[in-house]
Amino acid sequence: MVSLRGATASLGGRPVLRGVDLTVHRGEVVALLGGNGSGKSTTIRAVVGQVPLTTGELELFGTPSRRFRQWRRIGYVPQRTTAASGVPATVREVVSTGRLSRTGLRPLGRADRAAVTWALELVGMANRADDSVNALSGGQHQRVLIARALASDPELLIMDEPMAGVDLASQQVLADTLRQRVAAGTTVLLVLHELGALESLIDRAVVLRDGLVVHEGAPPAATGPHALPGHDHVHPHATTEPGRTGFLDTWAGQP
Numbered sequence: 049m050v051s052l053r054g055a056t057a058s059l060g061g062r063p064v065l066r067g068v069d070l071t072v073h074r075g076e077v078v079a080l081l082g083g084n085g086s087g088k089s090t091t092i093r094a095v096v097g098q099v100p101l102t103t104g105e106l107e108l109f110g111t112p113s114r115r116f117r118q119w120r121r122i123g124y125v126p127q128r129t130t131a132a133s134g135v136p137a138t139v140r141e142v143v144s145t146g147r148l149s150r151t152g153l154r155p156l157g158r159a160d161r162a163a164v165t166w167a168l169e170l171v172g173m174a175n176r177a178d179d180s181v182n183a184l185s186g187g188q189h190q191r192v193l194i195a196r197a198l199a200s201d202p203e204l205l206i207m208d209e210p211m212a213g214v215d216l217a218s219q220q221v222l223a224d225t226l227r228q229r230v231a232a233g234t235t236v237l238l239v240l241h242e243l244g245a246l247e248s249l250i251d252r253a254v255v256l257r258d259g260l261v262v263h264e265g266a267p268p269a270a271t272g273p274h275a276l277p278g279h280d281h282v283h284p285h286a287t288t289e290p291g292r293t294g295f296l297d298t299w300a301g302q303p
């Protein structure tokens with residue numbers, strides 16, 4: 049569903065991706081891991097067409113990206129942001145924008161409205177549908193953004209740190225939502241700092257460092273404090289506490 053080969057990209061004149069290879073097969077759940085600034089967000093932004101490649105090739109659903117137009121097949125949840133965009137939109141309105149890739153400029157029909165309600169129910173936000181997005185907590189914003197991505201019933205869901213800043217209860221709701229979509233056949237590519245509540249869902253981990261893939265394989269079970277949601281993997285105490293070194297830090301080359 050995604051084939052990125054030899055991808056290089058620069059931002060602000062600096063090379064950020066230095067030859068990334070990434071393949072995601074149908075039905076897989078692939079986690080992109082790595083330290084801050086290793087290129088995780090840039091990689092998935094390249095996949096969704098937001099960062100141009102300098103060299104390399106990208107195919108989506110077997111089609112070279114320059115010819116790919118079927119964006120309704122992909123749901124994208126950007127790195128933590130709010131669902132509010134300065135306009136007084138309701139939760140339902142924001143999630144409805146997720147149907148634009150299917151409807152274009154035609155008004156939403158009955159099937160579109162049903163899909164929006166379905167997505168809201170999936171993330172447990174149906175009871176807030178008519179509330180302003182400005183009245184939501186951070187975790188609720190994240191649920192709304194995930195519902196927006198789900199509203200087009202995408203075959204491929206791409207998410208940038210969907211659990212960042214989300215409380216444990218909301219993490220569980222989101223993990224259950226993802227589990228349900230994966231069971232229904234959705235393919236998932238997501239950036240994570242910790243596997244946390246999603247650990248059992250991940251088929252394969254791809255670890256980036258300095259814009260290169262440095263490890264790829266089944267994610268080992270994280271144990272100890274690194275496995276806890278919300279643990280910050282950049283931590284000065286690790287060198288004085290060698291027993292607490294987690295797998296992610298080891299792969300990512302963090303101290």
Ligand SMILES: Nc1ncnc2c1ncn2[C@@H]1O[C@H](COP(=O)(O)OP(=O)(O)OP(=O)(O)O)[C@@H](O)[C@H]1O
Nearest residue numbers: 059060062064082083084085086087088089090091
């Ligand atoms: N718009 C930009 N202009 C210039 N440099 C950028 C821009 N966006 C990102 N970078 C740089 O590119 C590198 C990779 O950033 P990226 O956001 O892909 O990392 P990341 O692995 O997702 O990190 P994090 O875990 O902190 O989110 C970083 O060094 C960052 O400073």
